[in-house]
Amino acid sequence: MVLEVTAKDSDGKELFKSEKKWFEIGVDPDRDMRYGAWQIKGIIDLTLPPLTTQREQYLVHFDTDIDEVTVEAKLWYYLSGGRGELVYEEERTLDF
Amino acid sequence: MHPALVRKKNLLIALLILFACSIAQAREAKTLAELVAMFDDKQCAECHGEIYSQWQGSWHAKAVNSSLKGMRNFIAVGLAKEWQTPLTKAQLLKCLDCHAPAVNFASEELAVEIGELIVTAFEEKGSAQGVRAAETLAKLNVGCYSCHNIKANGVAPGLRGAPAEKVIYGPNGDDGDDFHQSVASSDLQTSAFCMQCHGVYHAPDGETIQCNTLSGSYRHGYLAAGGSKSCQDCHLNKGHLFPGGHDLETVKEGLGLRLEVAPYQHLPGQITGVKNPADWVPSAVITAFVDNRAGHRIPDG
Numbered sequence: 001m002v003l004e005v006t007a008k009d010s011d012g013k014e015l016f017k018s019e020k021k022w023f024e025i026g027v028d029p030d031r032d033m034r035y036g037a038w039q040i041k042g043i044i045d046l047t048l049p050p051l052t053t054q055r056e057q058y059l060v061h062f063d064t065d066i067d068e069v070t071v072e073a074k075l076w077y078y079l080s081g082g083r084g085e086l087v088y089e090e091e092r093t094l095d096f
Numbered sequence: 097m098h099p100a101l102v103r104k105k106n107l108l109i110a111l112l113i114l115f116a117c118s119i120a121q122a123r124e125a126k127t128l129a130e131l132v133a134m135f136d137d138k139q140c141a142e143c144h145g146e147i148y149s150q151w152q153g154s155w156h157a158k159a160v161n162s163s164l165k166g167m168r169n170f171i172a173v174g175l176a177k178e179w180q181t182p183l184t185k186a187q188l189l190k191c192l193d194c195h196a197p198a199v200n201f202a203s204e205e206l207a208v209e210i211g212e213l214i215v216t217a218f219e220e221k222g223s224a225q226g227v228r229a230a231e232t233l234a235k236l237n238v239g240c241y242s243c244h245n246i247k248a249n250g251v252a253p254g255l256r257g258a259p260a261e262k263v264i265y266g267p268n269g270d271d272g273d274d275f276h277q278s279v280a281s282s283d284l285q286t287s288a289f290c291m292q293c294h295g296v297y298h299a300p301d302g303e304t305i306q307c308n309t310l311s312g313s314y315r316h317g318y319l320a321a322g323g324s325k326s327c328q329d330c331h332l333n334k335g336h337l338f339p340g341g342h343d344l345e346t347v348k349e350g351l352g353l354r355l356e357v358a359p360y361q362h363l364p365g366q367i368t369g370v371k372n373p374a375d376w377v378p379s380a381v382i383t384a385f386v387d388n389r390a391g392h393r394i395p396d397g
Binding site (some may be wrong): 001003022024026040043045047052053057060062063067070073075077085088089090 | 309344368381
């Protein structure tokens with residue numbers, strides 16, 4: 001799962017971009033990363049735990065000649081094979 | 097009849113039933129056709145058409161062919177190369193006890209044949225041979241009998257005993273008229289029932305197979321945080337379609353996103369690299385809140 005946060009100027013030029021990923025890493029007994037279900041004997045848990053809210057916060061400075069910024073947050077859910085589904089998106093327009 | 101004779105007669109009948117059941121449980125299919133006939137889900141559709149139709153669209157209905165890559169890798173890489181162990185029924189059941197529980201009732205030879213079909217279907221994908229193998233394997237899945245019979249007593253096998261042949265276990269125990277005997281079982285409504293497969297799988301020889309770990313975070317994350325829903329509360333909301341991560345609507349129910357933005361002008365002279373260092377700097381604090389409302393970690397599976 002990926003949270004993608006971007007800020008763009010009025011021409012659509014990207015001024016800021018950040019991605020936060022939630023996932024788990026399967027490891028074998030030697031702590032080598034593995035994908036095979038028979039190989040994985042432990043996990044490193046970088047997922048979003050149940051019944052929790054995670055806060056991602058960014059302080060962003062734009063250039064002095066910027067007068068309008070569109071901030072967009074997109075939450076993607078990835079199934080196996082790298083196919084992402086857009087779950088939610090929110091947008092704010094800022095006037096300076 | 098004298099009460100003692102009635103008791104003896106009843107005991108004899110009970111023993112005969114037990115004997116018949118033990119024979120039934122020992123029965124092994126020697127061909128795939130025989131195995132499919134033993135647990136023929138199509139006959140369920142005659143009375144339970146809507147449920148059968150929902151199930152046909154589920155991932156349970158394609159539990160073998162949707163996981164060919166992982167199972168082929170277990171056989172061709174895990175067994176053959178890493179463990180240097182021959183393909184046997186016991187080894188194959190480390191996948192198929194969950195992906196096709198009926199295989200528990202396959203003969204050793206048939207199970208090995210099914211394992212070889214899995215390798216062929218994946219490695220020869222697109223060829224006539226591969227297509228034939230996949231078509232054959234499509235007859236194996238997590239079907240009606242998988243949950244309502246084969247795995248029905250798996251939550252508490254000591255307490256419930258082995259499931260009896262042809263008996264349908266369900267939450268209400270509705271009578272199947274003359275077609276099947278029904279037994280009411282609350283077990284199927286518990287999360288523990290789903291966790292037989294949707295969690296770390298423990299094979300009889302002690303090996304663990306970790307396809308997904310939903311049950312771990314359900315037990316130790318969700319319940320520990322005060323959650324009280326069962327798997328069925330969310331994943332049975334579209335009937336036997338059992339939607340999960342493949343269903344965007346279900347994913348949306350389990351997640352939340354909120355964006356807060358606080359714009360302001362930063363003091364001049366403090367931010368380097370701007371065009372006019374003497375000017376105020378347009379700035380913003382951007383905060384995104386991501387909620388996991390599901391009963392398990394996200395992502396998983």
